[in-house]
Amino acid sequence: MLQQDFTIINKLGLHARAAALFVRTAMRFSSCIELQKGQQRVDAKSIMNVMLLAAGKGTQIQLRIKGEDEIEAMCVLGELIQSGFGEDE
Amino acid sequence: MSFTLHGIGVSRGIAIGPVHILRPQVEINEYRIEAEQLPAEIQRYRNALEQAREELRKIRDQIPLIYPARDNTGEVDSGVSATAVEIASFIDPHMLMLDDAMLTQIPIEIMKEKHCNAEWALQQQHIRFTELFEAMDNEYLQARKHDIQQVIERIQRRLLRTQQPPEEEPLDAREFPEGCIVLADDLTPADTAMMPHRGVKAFVTEHGGMNSHTAIIARSLGIPAIVGLRSARRYLRRGDTLVVDGLRGAIVCNPDVRSLRYFKILQTEQKRRRGELSRLREAPAVTCDGQLITLYANIEFPTDMQAVKRTGANGIGLYRTEFLHMNRDDRGQPDEEEHYEAYVHVLRAVDGPVTIRTLDLGADKQVDGGASRIGAVPANPALGLRGVRLCLKDLSLFKPQLRAILRASSVGPVRMMLPMVTSIQEIHQVRQLVREVQRELSAEKQAFDPDMPIGAMIEVPSIAICSDLFIPYVDFFSIGTNDLIQYTLAIDRVDDSVGYLYEPLHPAVLRLLNTVIGQSLNAQKVVSMCGEMAGDGRYVRLLLGMGLRYFSVNPETLLEVKHIIRHSDLSKLHPLTQRILHSQDTSETEALLAQINAL
Numbered sequence: 132m133l134q135q136d137f138t139i140i141n142k143l144g145l146h147a148r149a150a151a152l153f154v155r156t157a158m159r160f161s162s163c164i165e166l167q168k169g170q171q172r173v174d175a176k177s178i179m180n181v182m183l184l185a186a187g188k189g190t191q192i193q194l195r196i197k198g199e200d201e202i203e204a205m206c207v208l209g210e211l212i213q214s215g216f217g218e219d220e
Numbered sequence: 221m222s223f224t225l226h227g228i229g230v231s232r233g234i235a236i237g238p239v240h241i242l243r244p245q246v247e248i249n250e251y252r253i254e255a256e257q258l259p260a261e262i263q264r265y266r267n268a269l270e271q272a273r274e275e276l277r278k279i280r281d282q283i284p285l286i287y288p289a290r291d292n293t294g295e296v297d298s299g300v301s302a303t304a305v306e307i308a309s310f311i312d313p314h315m316l317m318l319d320d321a322m323l324t325q326i327p328i329e330i331m332k333e334k335h336c337n338a339e340w341a342l343q344q345q346h347i348r349f350t351e352l353f354e355a356m357d358n359e360y361l362q363a364r365k366h367d368i369q370q371v372i373e374r375i376q377r378r379l380l381r382t383q384q385p386p387e388e389e390p391l392d393a394r395e396f397p398e399g400c401i402v403l404a405d406d407l408t409p410a411d412t413a414m415m416p417h418r419g420v421k422a423f424v425t426e427h428g429g430m431n432s433h434t435a436i437i438a439r440s441l442g443i444p445a446i447v448g449l450r451s452a453r454r455y456l457r458r459g460d461t462l463v464v465d466g467l468r469g470a471i472v473c474n475p476d477v478r479s480l481r482y483f484k485i486l487q488t489e490q491k492r493r494r495g496e497l498s499r500l501r502e503a504p505a506v507t508c509d510g511q512l513i514t515l516y517a518n519i520e521f522p523t524d525m526q527a528v529k530r531t532g533a534n535g536i537g538l539y540r541t542e543f544l545h546m547n548r549d550d551r552g553q554p555d556e557e558e559h560y561e562a563y564v565h566v567l568r569a570v571d572g573p574v575t576i577r578t579l580d581l582g583a584d585k586q587v588d589g590g591a592s593r594i595g596a597v598p599a600n601p602a603l604g605l606r607g608v609r610l611c612l613k614d615l616s617l618f619k620p621q622l623r624a625i626l627r628a629s630s631v632g633p634v635r636m637m638l639p640m641v642t643s644i645q646e647i648h649q650v651r652q653l654v655r656e657v658q659r660e661l662s663a664e665k666q667a668f669d670p671d672m673p674i675g676a677m678i679e680v681p682s683i684a685i686c687s688d689l690f691i692p693y694v695d696f697f698s699i700g701t702n703d704l705i706q707y708t709l710a711i712d713r714v715d716d717s718v719g720y721l722y723e724p725l726h727p728a729v730l731r732l733l734n735t736v737i738g739q740s741l742n743a744q745k746v747v748s749m750c751g752e753m754a755g756d757g758r759y760v761r762l763l764l765g766m767g768l769r770y771f772s773v774n775p776e777t778l779l780e781v782k783h784i785i786r787h788s789d790l791s792k793l794h795p796l797t798q799r800i801l802h803s804q805d806t807s808e809t810e811a812l813l814a815q816i817n818a819l
Contacts, residue, residue, distance in 0.1 A: 144358060144360070146360060146361060146364055147310075147313040147367045148309045148310065151309070151316050155316070177320050178313060179320045180320075180322070182361070182367075182368075183349075183352050183353070185357070185358055185361045185362075186361075187358035
């Protein structure tokens with residue numbers, strides 16, 4: 132089990148397209164992946180849940196990953212969040 | 221993200237404003253599902269989900285075909301065209317939602333728990349989502365509820381389709397934000413007609429063609445419009461800023477600062493051009509070689525008279541009266557007084573004759589209560605009970621109008637025009653009715669003009685081919701080119717898949733026009749043209765060359781037509797007109813037309 136904290140840096144936050152990209156990426160891993168914001172913890176492979184987190188710019192979130200490929204998953208997903216989901220702003 | 225979409229520009233002008241998207245409202249009802257029926261109901265829900273996924277997959281697969289990686293759309297679009305990848309990125313979230321347990325599992329649990337139907341269960345889940353999103357404090361993320369709404373509506377539509385045939389939802393009684401641009405699947409003429417009254421600046425539809433009634437109304441209202449912009453609602457969201465360029469048939473969504481500046485300049489430029497033309501208001505429509513041409517205006521509503529006054533028209537060559545039957549809610553059919561007041565209003569507002577066209581209901585002009593009165597909509601409405609046929613069949617519809625027209629003829633010069641005439645018999649029948657009404661009015665001591673001219677529209681090949689036979693029985697002809705082209709070339713005006721075949725320059729059309737104009741001139745019968753072709757600047761010189769001397773056009777194009785007339789020399793038009801009439805293919809005709817317009 133791995134956990135790491137991140138800050139959402141892109142202007143629009145985890146909006147629909149960013150959430151979709153995040154979820155698609157999470158789905159590539161067999162590990163159980165969860166996102167936590169405050170007290171709210173959701174399945175990171177469910178786009179509805181990820182969108183309902185309402186993680187705007189500046190939000191602190193925690194990524195919690197448990198499973199065989201947890202190390203690679205944390206690396207890839209962490210990179211995605213830190214790159215602002217590849218968006219310009 | 222800014223991007224450009226292309227459709228068919230049907231009414232020019234530039235409008236800039238927020239988009240207002242119309243979707244047919246789906247009504248969801250709850251009903252009980254017994255335990256033994258539950259598995260079937262759950263399966264129905266799963267099927268709907270799968271169909272919705274299939275729809276999205278198809279759309280996603282089409283994107284690279286619709287938006288190939290190129291940019292040849294000119295300066296306006298450079299740098300603002302979307303790539304297929306970008307557009308696809310809007311669809312992916314929806315596809316993921318359709319696989320999400322919140323939509324694949326929870327509604328099924330609700331169905332099991334409450335023994336309710338799939339639509340209702342999904343609706344409950346929708347309400348929950350909406351509440352959760354509305355509780356968010358981030359405005360942008362909150363607005364993502366529309367994504368979920370779109371996905372849920374997509375499933376609902378699939379569910380309802382397995383239950384009952386999709387029904388047309390009436391749109392007419394809706395409110396629009398001031399200054400918005402309406403985007404809809406399609407609009408009925410009734411919807412279209414009401415738009416400027418509700419502060420709509422422009423509209424865009426996914427269906428329809430250049431000559432659908434909707435398009436024509438937009439032109440006569442002078443509001444920019446684009447039709448046939450397939451799938452536009454998939455890419456646009458409520459509140460997006462849209463530029464509608466009605467001339468080029470393009471919309472730009474969320475333009476960047478430079479594009480916006482460009483369109484604002486273009487908008488000003490077009491206004492300036494209109495200002496120049498407006499100086500022609502008082503000038504006579506006379507050719508260089510001194511031939512006076514009569515220029516009438518086409519109108520739809522009494523309120524159109526404001527636009528007519530700005531043009532200095534010689535009269536009204538086409539007063540459509542269908543508006544009296546539109547948007548009536550539960551007021552029933554208009555009575556004689558309503559007709560009469562509408563006619564008198566126009567008569568008092570214009571110098572010159574007013575040509576009132578009797579009701580032309582049916583075909584693409586279905587109006588409120590129309591279907592229930594006429595019966596089920598036939599498979600081929602354009603060939604069915606419409607125009608004068610319907611009037612002669614339903615005297616309760618026709619007679620109040622006849623009485624009102626005759627009474628109005630005592631107020632000013634009125635001409636009565638019959639739509640969709642195909643046989644001489646129809647003219648005899650109408651004249652018989654007119655005599656009856658005249659006797660009634662005389663008995664009631666009401667005033668009317670016993671010599672009020674009665675004319676026929678030439679919209680069907682049968683009357684065009686043998687117009688000489690009709691001449692003794694009519695006082696004038698007026699050519700309606702839109703229907704004439706539709707019937708001659710067998711092209712449904714509202715079917716955009718055959719819109720490319722709609723060709724005013726087809727030799728068959730030109731021969732018919734030349735026949736009618738020639739025969740009328742020989743018999744010294746007044747012949748005018750009130751169809752779209754008369755108001756299209758490209759055809760004005762050709763029509764003058766054929767001998768047309770009466771044009772009736774939309775107020776917004778009238779001054780442009782006048783401008784062309786004033787720069788035309790009839791004595792020079794004859795040779796090229798003859799060559800066009802003998803031209804064998806449309807591309808040759810186009811070339812000759814360019815020559816005649818360059819004279």
